[in-house]
Amino acid sequence: MLKRKDLLGLRDVSREEILQILGTAVEMKEMLKNDVKKTQHLVGKNVVTLFYENSTRTRVSFETAAKIMSANCTSVSAAVSSVQKGETLIDTGLNLDALLTDIIILRHNMSGAPVLLARNVKASVINAGDGMNEHPTQALLDIFTMREEFGDELRGLKVVIAGDVKHSRVARSNIWGLSKLGAHVTVVSPRTLLPMEIEKMGVQVCDDIDEAVVGANVVMGLRVQLERQKSKLLPSVSEYMKFYGITDERMAKADSGAILMHPGPLNRNVEVSSVAADGDSSRILKQVTNGVAVRMAIMHLLTGERK
Ligand code: CP
Numbered sequence: 001m002l003k004r005k006d007l008l009g010l011r012d013v014s015r016e017e018i019l020q021i022l023g024t025a026v027e028m029k030e031m032l033k034n035d036v037k038k039t040q041h042l043v044g045k046n047v048v049t050l051f052y053e054n055s056t057r058t059r060v061s062f063e064t065a066a067k068i069m070s071a072n073c074t075s076v077s078a079a080v081s082s083v084q085k086g087e088t089l090i091d092t093g094l095n096l097d098a099l100l101t102d103i104i105i106l107r108h109n110m111s112g113a114p115v116l117l118a119r120n121v122k123a124s125v126i127n128a129g130d131g132m133n134e135h136p137t138q139a140l141l142d143i144f145t146m147r148e149e150f151g152d153e154l155r156g157l158k159v160v161i162a163g164d165v166k167h168s169r170v171a172r173s174n175i176w177g178l179s180k181l182g183a184h185v186t187v188v189s190p191r192t193l194l195p196m197e198i199e200k201m202g203v204q205v206c207d208d209i210d211e212a213v214v215g216a217n218v219v220m221g222l223r224v225q226l227e228r229q230k231s232k233l234l235p236s237v238s239e240y241m242k243f244y245g246i247t248d249e250r251m252a253k254a255d256s257g258a259i260l261m262h263p264g265p266l267n268r269n270v271e272v273s274s275v276a277a278d279g280d281s282s283r284i285l286k287q288v289t290n291g292v293a294v295r296m297a298i299m300h301l302l303t304g305e306r307k
Contacts, residue, residue, distance in 0.1 A: 001304040006118040006125040009134035010176040018140070018177055024297035025144050025290075032068070032293060041300045042071035045102040050092065051128070052078040052108045057264050058128045058137065061291035062105050062299075069296055071103075089113060093121040103299055106130070111169075124302045132167050138263050139173030141294040143181065145287050146218055149259055155182030158255070160212045161203075162244055163222030163271050164193040166233075170263045171222055175201050188212040190244065192233040209244050216254040220261040221246045221272045237270050247273040251281050259283045 002017060010018065031039060047066040049059055059075070066073040076096075078084070083092060089108070096104055101123045106114050111131030118125035129135040143154070150157055159178055165171045165187050178185050179202045186204040187194065199205060206212040213219055224240060234240060251260055260272070260282045268274045277284060 002301040005302070006114070006127075007136055007298055007302060008114045008118060008125065008127045010136045010139055010173045010180070011134065013136070013177075013180075015180040018143070018180060021140055021294070021297050021301060022144050022147060024301055025140075025294045028296040028300075029290070029293035037068050039069050039296075041296070042066060042069035042102075042303065045071045045303060046100055047071045047073045047103045047105065047299065048076055048096050048099075048101045048123075049073070049105045049128070050076045050078070050096070050107075052083070052106075052113075053129070055107055055128070057288050057291060058107065058135075061288070062126075062128065062137075062295050065292050065295040065299060066103075068292070069299065071299075089117055090120045093117045093123070097121045097123055102303055126298060126302070129169055131169065132172075133169055134173045134176075135169040135263070136173045136177075137291070137295055137298060138170050139177045140298070141287055141291045142170075142174055142220070142261060142263070143177050144290050144294050145261065145283055146183075146259075148286075148290070149257075149283070150217060154178065157183040157218065158186070158216045159183050159218040159220065160186045160188060160206075160209075160216040160254075161220045161222065162188045162209055162212070162246060164225055164234075165189045165198065165222065166193045166195045167225050168222045172201075174220070175203055179203075186212050186216075188244065190234065190240075209246075209250060210253065213250050213254045213258075217258050218261060219246055219251060219254055219258060220263075221266075223263070223265060224267055224271045226267065226270075241270055241273070245269075245271055245273060246276055248276050248279060251276055251279070261287060264288065 103124045105126045107128040111133035114127035188206045188209045
């Protein structure tokens with residue numbers, strides 16, 4: 001069991017904890033091969049998904065995972081909750097505590113919101129994506145998918161993360177997690193979409209995607225956040241595809257057996273060509289499938305100790 005109450009980001013999670021989550025997720029995935037997908041890991045536990053931002057994959061996979069593990073699962077959308085009447089995040093959390101909630105899964109547009117909530121509630125808090133900060137469960141399912149492809153030892157694995165790194169919580173969590181496991185991460189992005197001093201996170205920076213992908217084992221695209229174009233950080237979507245998009249031609253320059261990953265939602269023919277997204281090297285839907293096992297593992301490991 002994890003000795004922590006919450007999972008807020010991979011920055012403050014140890015290599016050993018990451019390996020424990022990934023190992024437990026392997027067992028969970030084995031269980032999901034059964035005809036009857038039901039376990040007792042969370043029997044009697046109350047899980048609430050509290051989402052202040054839109055989601056398909058993260059929300060559905062957490063709710064699927066909770067239900068498979070026999071939890072009572074309730075979904076709260078900020079858009080139709082008392083948040084609209086002015087209730088604060090902390091007050092919402094205290095009320096969920098009062099409603100005997102064991103796990104709150106929070107997605108919020110403000111970086112740091114899960115830390116604030118976790119400090120103020122008894123329930124375990126899992127960060128399902130906070131602003132531009134972290135999306136730890138996405139990175140864990142990404143790393144789980146890489147281990148399925150390349151084996152458990154990721155030391156030296158060449159991972160290229162291409163796209164809007166500046167606004168990407170997925171990129172940040174992957175960089176923290178992959179670095180702890182010894183993978184070699186290169187980021188490739190227009191300079192306007194690259195955070196200042198990103199090299200301090202231990203990654204290599206490359207301006208040319210055709211150069212970056214040579215010999216890569218994993219090429220991970222990030223969603224182009226089309227709203228950024230309004231702030232003039234991205235000159236044109238069609239130019240973006242030309243200079244930074246992931247295509248079959250670019251995948252052919254990667255290592256043989258290289259895989260294409262993307263956290264979704266995908267803008268087809270903006271950051272990844274439709275042909276590459278649906279091609280043999282794509283693991284995009286496998287990532288989604290793996291999200292259930294990884295999230296089962298996390299919820300089990302966070303609650304088991306306190307049972
Ligand atoms: N990858 C991801 O977080 O997708 P959703 O926004 O659909 O949850």
